[in-house]
Amino acid sequence: MTNAEFEARIETTDEWIRERTGIEQRHVAADGETTSDLALVAAQRALEAAGVSASELDLIVVGTTTPDIIFPSTACLLQHRLGARDCPAFDVNAACTGFLYALSIAEKFVRTGAAHNALVVGAETLTRMLDWSDRGTCVLFGDGAGAVVLRADSQPGVVSTHIHADGQYQNLLYNPVGVSRGFKDEPNHGVRVMMSGNEVFRVAVRTLSRIVDETLAANRLGKEAIDWLVPHQANLRIISATAKHLDMPMDKVIVTVNKHGNTSSASVPLALDHGIRTGQIKPGQLLLLEAFGGGFTWGSALVRL
Numbered sequence: 001m002t003n004a005e006f007e008a009r010i011e012t013t014d015e016w017i018r019e020r021t022g023i024e025q026r027h028v029a030a031d032g033e034t035t036s037d038l039a040l041v042a043a044q045r046a047l048e049a050a051g052v053s054a055s056e057l058d059l060i061v062v063g064t065t066t067p068d069i070i071f072p073s074t075a076c077l078l079q080h081r082l083g084a085r086d087c088p089a090f091d092v093n094a095a096c097t098g099f100l101y102a103l104s105i106a107e108k109f110v111r112t113g114a115a116h117n118a119l120v121v122g123a124e125t126l127t128r129m130l131d132w133s134d135r136g137t138c139v140l141f142g143d144g145a146g147a148v149v150l151r152a153d154s155q156p157g158v159v160s161t162h163i164h165a166d167g168q169y170q171n172l173l174y175n176p177v178g179v180s181r182g183f184k185d186e187p188n189h190g191v192r193v194m195m196s197g198n199e200v201f202r203v204a205v206r207t208l209s210r211i212v213d214e215t216l217a218a219n220r221l222g223k224e225a226i227d228w229l230v231p232h233q234a235n236l237r238i239i240s241a242t243a244k245h246l247d248m249p250m251d252k253v254i255v256t257v258n259k260h261g262n263t264s265s266a267s268v269p270l271a272l273d274h275g276i277r278t279g280q281i282k283p284g285q286l287l288l289l290e291a292f293g294g295g296f297t298w299g300s301a302l303v304r305l
């Protein structure tokens with residue numbers, strides 16, 4: 001869905017969306033297409049790339065805020081559709097930081113020997129919970145999925161992960177509907193993203209600068225050690241601010257926000273996939289992954305490819 005398609009529906013322009021966000025287009029899941037449909041394709045491609053079969057998996061973690069149904073979890077639905085069996089499978093809801101939370105959990109399972117092959121997915125159909133008349137949010141989000149396979153090795157690919165949350169900011173970015181709060185007597189049961197964009201923007205820029213510093217310090221590395229920044233793709237201005245903080249030129253930053261919009265949990269693995277499949281990211285390089293989202297939640301991972 002291009003920006004031009006919004007011009008016909010709401011008071012906005014392609015120019016405003018590009019200038020304020022860097023977004024040119026986003027993908028919208030087809031009618032009836034669910035988060036697990038998207039997760040399945042991403043998982044199959046990741047397994048194929050890793051040379052691991054579904055039967056070898058001993059952990060599946062899916063980062064998502066938009067599960068197919070309330071339960072079973074999307075990870076359980078995915079496990080069945082992949083033909084994997086017995087391994088633990090569960091979802092993690094950390095809004096846009098969902099993939100980094102899932103990666104961090106899977107990393108711990110692998111490090112402790114509890115899992116040898118772990119599938120980590122970020123998958124969302126966020127457009128299902130948009131208020132299409134709210135120009136402040138509906139132009140920002142898109143649907144997608146990305147996945148990685150972690151395999152135990154004496155040389156860790158995931159060097160370190162760092163995750164955080166601060167619930168005091170819950171009212172700046174949220175969806176007001178929940179099971180125990182009850183559904184609302186409104187269109188779409190009142191399910192919609194509520195965001196104070198400007199304030200979220202300011203906290204995001206500050207917090208992402210802190211998490212990249214924390215990641216470098218934990219590994220006693222200087223900024224120059226990082227070959228690629230693979231950031232959450234919410235807004236090109238937030239991405240540029242983090243790159244500037246790291247003294248990284250934009251040609252060392254993977255940018256997909258123009259093509260995908262903000263796909264929440266799917267955004268970092270989609271960007272990673274793009275960087276690898278286009279040949280920009282090369283084997284042996286050091287990557288810094290980071291994300292920020294509702295909660296607030298935020299996290300990072302240092303990864304040696």
Ligand code: ACO
Nearest residue numbers: 012016020095096135136139197198200201234235293294
């Ligand atoms: N088209 C045209 N005008 C618009 C649109 C639009 N789509 N949306 C808002 N505007 C208007 C506003 O109404 C406002 O008009 P006013 O001055 O007459 O009141 C004006 O543009 C400026 O609005 P701001 O909100 O100040 O614009 P800002 O530069 O902050 O950009 C944006 C808004 C893009 C939402 C930005 O704040 C942002 O990206 N925030 C962070 C989003 C984010 O990172 N979310 C985190 C993750 S999401 C998750 O976890 C689910």
